[in-house]
Amino acid sequence: MRITGYKSHGVAAAAALVNAVTSADGDDSADALRRILRENEFFWEEFADADADAFRHWGRVLRPFFEAARVEDAMALLNGLMLEVPMHPHLADHEPHGLHMHYAPPSSRLPDRVRATTLMNLAELIVEHGLGRTGVCAADGCDRVYADTSRAGRRRFCSESCSNRTNVAAFRARRRP
Numbered sequence: 587m588r589i590t591g592y593k594s595h596g597v598a599a600a601a602a603l604v605n606a607v608t609s610a611d612g613d614d615s616a617d618a619l620r621r622i623l624r625e626n627e628f629f630w631e632e633f634a635d636a637d638a639d640a641f642r643h644w645g646r647v648l649r650p651f652f653e654a655a656r657v658e659d660a661m662a663l664l665n666g667l668m669l670e671v672p673m674h675p676h677l678a679d680h681e682p683h684g685l686h687m688h689y690a691p692p693s694s695r696l697p698d699r700v701r702a703t704t705l706m707n708l709a710e711l712i713v714e715h716g717l718g719r720t721g722v723c724a725a726d727g728c729d730r731v732y733a734d735t736s737r738a739g740r741r742r743f744c745s746e747s748c749s750n751r752t753n754v755a756a757f758r759a760r761r762r763p
């Protein structure tokens with residue numbers, strides 16, 4: 587169960603995009619970026635290789651949102667971007683979501699649709715949860731970000747493997763005499 591329903595897709599896509607283009611082990615190839623969009627149900631069209639740079643740039647632009655220490659900083663970032671990205675909210679009714687919002691103008695191509703949707707979904711997330719659902723992974727030496735759209739909302743790591751590695755290290759530290 588995801589707390590924000592279809593809106594989770596924009597949040598998850600934003601985190602995955604940031605990790606692909608800004609983390610040390612990220613894969614920012616056009617194919618990897620296409621996979622991220624598909625997995626998060628951005629189905630409109632496959633983007634051309636020439637558009638890959640637009641998504642790489644957007645990932646770098648969104649990273650400070652996940653690093654923000656104060657909600658004021660996240661607000662300022664999103665408000666600034668909302669002035670730059672073309673927005674034209676309207677209702678749409680299609681599979682797999684049924685009735686839902688689109689945020690980019692109807693004529694927009696995929697890069698602007700992804701910009702508008704990720705921006706609005708991140709904005710909705712901090713309206714509901716402040717900065718409690720996003721951040722940089724708490725594992726030593728990991729620079730990946732996470733977005734937690736689970737109901738419990740206690741996530742602090744980018745992945746199960748970072749969570750397990752950190753728990754094992756803490757366990758060993760406690761057992762050391």
Ligand SMILES: [Zn+2]
Nearest residue numbers: 678680686688
């Ligand atoms: Zn739609």
Ligand SMILES: [Zn+2]
Nearest residue numbers: 723728744748
């Ligand atoms: Zn991690």
